[in-house]
Amino acid sequence: MTPLAALLRDLIAKDGPITVERYMAEALGHPTHGYYVTRDPLGAGGDFTTAPEISQMFGEMIGLWCVATWRRMGEPSPFVLAELGPGRGTLMADALRAARLEPRFLDVAQLHLVETSPALREKQSAALSTYRPAWHADFSAVPDGPLLLVANEFFDALPIRQFERTADGWRERLVGHDGERFVFVLSSSEPDETLPSNAPAGAIMENSPASLRIMREIGERIARHGGAALAIDYGYVRTEGTRAWGETLQAVRGHQRHDPLEAPGEADQTAHVDFAVLARAARDAGAVAHGPLPQGLFLKALGIEVRALRLARDATPEQRKAIDAALHRLTHADGMGLLFKALVIAHPSLGAPDGFA
Numbered sequence: 001m002t003p004l005a006a007l008l009r010d011l012i013a014k015d016g017p018i019t020v021e022r023y024m025a026e027a028l029g030h031p032t033h034g035y036y037v038t039r040d041p042l043g044a045g046g047d048f049t050t051a052p053e054i055s056q057m058f059g060e061m062i063g064l065w066c067v068a069t070w071r072r073m074g075e076p077s078p079f080v081l082a083e084l085g086p087g088r089g090t091l092m093a094d095a096l097r098a099a100r101l102e103p104r105f106l107d108v109a110q111l112h113l114v115e116t117s118p119a120l121r122e123k124q125s126a127a128l129s130t131y132r133p134a135w136h137a138d139f140s141a142v143p144d145g146p147l148l149l150v151a152n153e154f155f156d157a158l159p160i161r162q163f164e165r166t167a168d169g170w171r172e173r174l175v176g177h178d179g180e181r182f183v184f185v186l187s188s189s190e191p192d193e194t195l196p197s198n199a200p201a202g203a204i205m206e207n208s209p210a211s212l213r214i215m216r217e218i219g220e221r222i223a224r225h226g227g228a229a230l231a232i233d234y235g236y237v238r239t240e241g242t243r244a245w246g247e248t249l250q251a252v253r254g255h256q257r258h259d260p261l262e263a264p265g266e267a268d269q270t271a272h273v274d275f276a277v278l279a280r281a282a283r284d285a286g287a288v289a290h291g292p293l294p295q296g297l298f299l300k301a302l303g304i305e306v307r308a309l310r311l312a313r314d315a316t317p318e319q320r321k322a323i324d325a326a327l328h329r330l331t332h333a334d335g336m337g338l339l340f341k342a343l344v345i346a347h348p349s350l351g352a353p354d355g356f357a
């Protein structure tokens with residue numbers, strides 16, 4: 001049993017079952033035993049790989065997007081360049097290298113990184129120290145001002161609540177312990193959430209209060225001070241008024257699917273992002289939402305194929321193969337091209353951002 005599993009088992013024995021939200025928050029962020037607190041989980045030797053770790057082209061395209069968006073914003077000086085959950089700092093390092101084509105952008109950008117993991121802050125420091133970043137544990141601590149924000153695979157790492165429709169109405173899903181293992185159980189009363197009455201029995205609904213809060217804050221900040229935020233993640237889009245019934249909580253360990261109720265703190269836990277709900281939160285705060293657009297279309301519109309050709313020109317045959325494979329994985333429907341999506345939250349004066357025209 002992992003140290004965190006023992007702590008959670010004892011907590012449940014004392015106080016009763018905990019929400020899925022609390023379970024996920026502890027598994028990922030417990031101050032001593034949380035998954036992100038204790039390790040760098042990225043890359044081939046870790047548990048999963050993200051787009052910036054697949055190829056430099058991903059961060060470079062985002063760097064060009066940031067420069068173009070800064071120009072649309074009227075080239076504010078200074079401005080806040082923020083990243084939520086920067087991992088190893090690879091995306092931002094590639095983005096800022098590409099942004100060298102506009103030295104004024106680099107001169108006036110003030111880099112702010114929102115990161116809770118000490119292990120990953122160290123990596124970010126190694127990758128980005130020349131840009132003198134400031135770190136924050138939460139977006140609310142990032143200073144005011146015109147904002148350009150990037151978040152890749154950040155929202156999927158935030159805790160979710162789960163609700164199950166039963167014959168007696170909606171109940172919240174909780175995590176209990178049967179003496180041997182963690183098990184899902186249901187709350188005895190109706191949850192404090194407005195949930196649709198037309199869902200079939202057995203339907204599961206999810207929401208992420210932390211994601212909503214942060215997106216609302218980003219929307220407010222942009223409405224007040226100008227700017228844009230680019231969130232790329234995997235998730236679903238639903239038409240307003242309809243709802244996908246299904247659970248998306250999943251765990252990954254050593255690049256393999258893992259039972260989320262097993263070994264909390266030792267496996268990554270994520271849930272699909274509900275883009276429609278995030279977009280609405282930003283809109284309600286006074287910003288506008290563009291997309292989401294499939295990642296493949298977004299990267300192609302920004303010129304990733306041309307970049308791949310340019311890189312291949314000076315590459316060895318081996319490197320050329322790797323560039324082709326990375327391009328395919330990032331843009332194709334059988335890789336990350338369709339499931340991953342780009343959502344932009346922007347000030348209403350900005351018009352359609354690059355890639356969304």
Ligand SMILES: C[S@@+](CC[C@H](N)C(=O)[O-])C[C@H]1O[C@@H](n2cnc3c(N)ncnc32)[C@H](O)[C@@H]1O
Binds near residue numbers: 050138
């Ligand atoms: C899946 S990783 C993505 C890393 C990076 N963006 C990439 O694409 O490689 C999630 C990142 O979010 C950070 N993170 C997770 N929960 C967080 C929270 N509540 N507040 C701030 N950062 C968090 C993790 O430490 C990690 O840096």
